[in-house]
Amino acid sequence: MNIFSFVKPKNELENSDDTKQNVPFVPEEMWTRCPKCNTMLLTTDMEENLNVCTGCNHHFRMSAAQRVELLADEGSFCEHDASLAGGNILDFPGYDQKLEKARKNAKESVICGECLMGGVRTVLCVMDADFMMGSMGTATGEKITRAFELATERRLPVVAVTVSGGARMQEGILSLMQMAKTSGAVKRHSDAGLLYITVLTDPTTGGVTASFAMEGDIILAEPDTLVAFAGPRVIEQTMRQKLPKDFQTSEFVLQKGFIDAVVNRQSLKPTLIKLLKLHGCREEKK
Amino acid sequence: MTAYEKVTAARDVKKPTAVDYIANMFGDSFIELHGDRRFADDKAIVAGLAMLYDTPVTVIGIEKGRNTKERVERNFGQAQPEGYRKALRLMKQAEKFRRPVLCLVDTSGAYPGIGAEERGQGQAIAENLMEMMALKTPVLTILIGEGGSGGALALAVADEVWMMENAVYSVISPEGCASILWKDSAKAPEAAEALKMTAQDLFDLGVVERIIRQPKTEDKAMFESLKLLISRTLTKNLSLDPDVLTEQRYKRFRRIGTGHLIT
Numbered sequence A: 001m002n003i004f005s006f007v008k009p010k011n012e013l014e015n016s017d018d019t020k021q022n023v024p025f026v027p028e029e030m031w032t033r034c035p036k037c038n039t040m041l042l043t044t045d046m047e048e049n050l051n052v053c054t055g056c057n058h059h060f061r062m063s064a065a066q067r068v069e070l071l072a073d074e075g076s077f078c079e080h081d082a083s084l085a086g087g088n089i090l091d092f093p094g095y096d097q098k099l100e101k102a103r104k105n106a107k108e109s110v111i112c113g114e115c116l117m118g119g120v121r122t123v124l125c126v127m128d129a130d131f132m133m134g135s136m137g138t139a140t141g142e143k144i145t146r147a148f149e150l151a152t153e154r155r156l157p158v159v160a161v162t163v164s165g166g167a168r169m170q171e172g173i174l175s176l177m178q179m180a181k182t183s184g185a186v187k188r189h190s191d192a193g194l195l196y197i198t199v200l201t202d203p204t205t206g207g208v209t210a211s212f213a214m215e216g217d218i219i220l221a222e223p224d225t226l227v228a229f230a231g232p233r234v235i236e237q238t239m240r241q242k243l244p245k246d247f248q249t250s251e252f253v254l255q256k257g258f259i260d261a262v263v264n265r266q267s268l269k270p271t272l273i274k275l276l277k278l279h280g281c282r283e284e285k286k
Numbered sequence B: 001m002t003a004y005e006k007v008t009a010a011r012d013v014k015k016p017t018a019v020d021y022i023a024n025m026f027g028d029s030f031i032e033l034h035g036d037r038r039f040a041d042d043k044a045i046v047a048g049l050a051m052l053y054d055t056p057v058t059v060i061g062i063e064k065g066r067n068t069k070e071r072v073e074r075n076f077g078q079a080q081p082e083g084y085r086k087a088l089r090l091m092k093q094a095e096k097f098r099r100p101v102l103c104l105v106d107t108s109g110a111y112p113g114i115g116a117e118e119r120g121q122g123q124a125i126a127e128n129l130m131e132m133m134a135l136k137t138p139v140l141t142i143l144i145g146e147g148g149s150g151g152a153l154a155l156a157v158a159d160e161v162w163m164m165e166n167a168v169y170s171v172i173s174p175e176g177c178a179s180i181l182w183k184d185s186a187k188a189p190e191a192a193e194a195l196k197m198t199a200q201d202l203f204d205l206g207v208v209e210r211i212i213r214q215p216k217t218e219d220k221a222m223f224e225s226l227k228l229l230i231s232r233t234l235t236k237n238l239s240l241d242p243d244v245l246t247e248q249r250y251k252r253f254r255r256i257g258t259g260h261l262i263t
Ligand SMILES: [Zn+2]
Pocket: A034, A035, A036, A037, A038, A039, A053, A054, A055, A056, A057, A058
C-alpha cells in the first residue's frame, strides 16, 4: 500500500505519472490539481494562463474582479451602484446569516459598471459565483436593470458575463420577478437598436438562463460550461435516467443551436472587441 | 388555512382546470389553435380564440388535465419549449389584430426533461418574458392553481396578475426549497410559510392586483362574475394607447420589491 495514500494533495502528486519525475520540491499550496485531467499545475503558471489548465484547456472559475480585469482596459472600469444591496425582505429563516457570510466575499452577486474594451465604451455586468453561487436576488436584478437602462439612455452596448445557480429562493417570488424586470430592460435596450452580448460561464442555470443570459443579440460561452434551465441533478431526479455524455455543456448547446460560439478565455476579449466594432461601436479618442 | 394547506388546495385535482374556465366563460365561442410552427403542438398548453361578450380575445391556458388519461396527455401541465413558443406565436398574433390576451396559469413548473432542455427551455421562457413585456395589446394573467416558477412567469408578464384565493405562486416548490436548504423535503410546510407564496402574501408584496374567490366547476354564476371582471379590465386597457400600456407594464415589474433595497 502506498504510504502517502491518506495524505490527499501529496498523494495526487506522487501518483500522477507525468509530473512526478522532474518536479522540484514546491510547497503544496502552490499547486492546483486540474479536476478534468488531474495534471498538477503550478498556481502561478495557471494564473498567468488566465486560470486555464495548460494540459487540457479546462477553464477554472474566476472571480468577478478577475473577470473585470480580464475584459476591461486597464484602469478603465468604473463601477455603478456599488453600494446597492438587498435585505431579508421576506424574513426568510437563515437568510440574514447567509447574506452576512456572502458579503465577506462580495457585495452582491453582480458587479455592474462601464469601461473601455479595446477603447470602446461598454456597459459591463459580471456575475459573481462567490456571492451565493451567483443567485439572482432583488438587488442583482435591480443592478442589471439599471445597467441596461443607463446603456439605453447613453446608447452604449452591454456585455454581460453570467454565472449563476438561478433565482435566489430566500427572496421568494421577488427573485422570480427579477427575471421579468431584467428581460424588460433588455427588450428596451434591444428595441433602441443597441448591441447586447452575453458570455455564459460555468455554471449558467435556472432563472438567469431563462432570462437575460439567453437574450443577447450574440451569445458566447466558455468551453465546457454548464448551460441549463433545469440542471442535470433535477433532470436525473425527475426522469430517473442517466443523461447523455456532455449534455448541457456549451459545446452541446452550440450544436443544438442556442449559442453563437464557444470561445476560449484567451480569445474572449479580442472576440468581444471585434464584435463591438462590427456593430459600429467606435474607439474613444484618447 | 396554513400556507401548505393552500399549496395542497392549489394542487387539488378536483378544482377547475384551464379548460373548465374556458368552457364556463366562453362556451362554444372558443376555437382552439395548435402548434408552434417550429416543432410540435404542446398539449400542456391549450390556446385559441374566443368571444368575451362582443370582444374577440386570445386565451392561453396551462392545462393539467381532469383525469389520469388527460393528465398523462397534458404532461401534468408541464409545458415544453414548444408550448411556450405556441403561446408566444398566438400573443404576437393577438398583437397584430389588437386582441387582448388572457392567460390562465396552472403548472408545477416548466418540464425538466432532456428534450425540453435540448430544445431550449430557458431560451423559450426568456423570449416570452422579453416579448410579453413589450406586447402592444392588453395582457391579463390569472393564476388558477399552481404558479410554478419560470414556467408560470412565462405566461405572467401582464398588465395585471390575479390569483384565485387558493392559488400559489412561487420561485420554487416548497418541497424543492426544503430539500435544497434543509436537506429534508418533509419540511415543505415550513418552506411554504417562508416562501410567502399564498395569494394574500403576494397581494401584500404587490405581485398580484386581485384575489378572486375560487369557483367550483359547476358554479356558473361565479364564472359569470369573473368573466365580467375580466371584460372590464381588458376593455379599459384596450382603450389605452399601446405605448402607455407597455410603459405601465414595465413600471409594474420595475416597482416590485424595490422599496426594500438599500442604496
Ligand atoms: Zn487539465
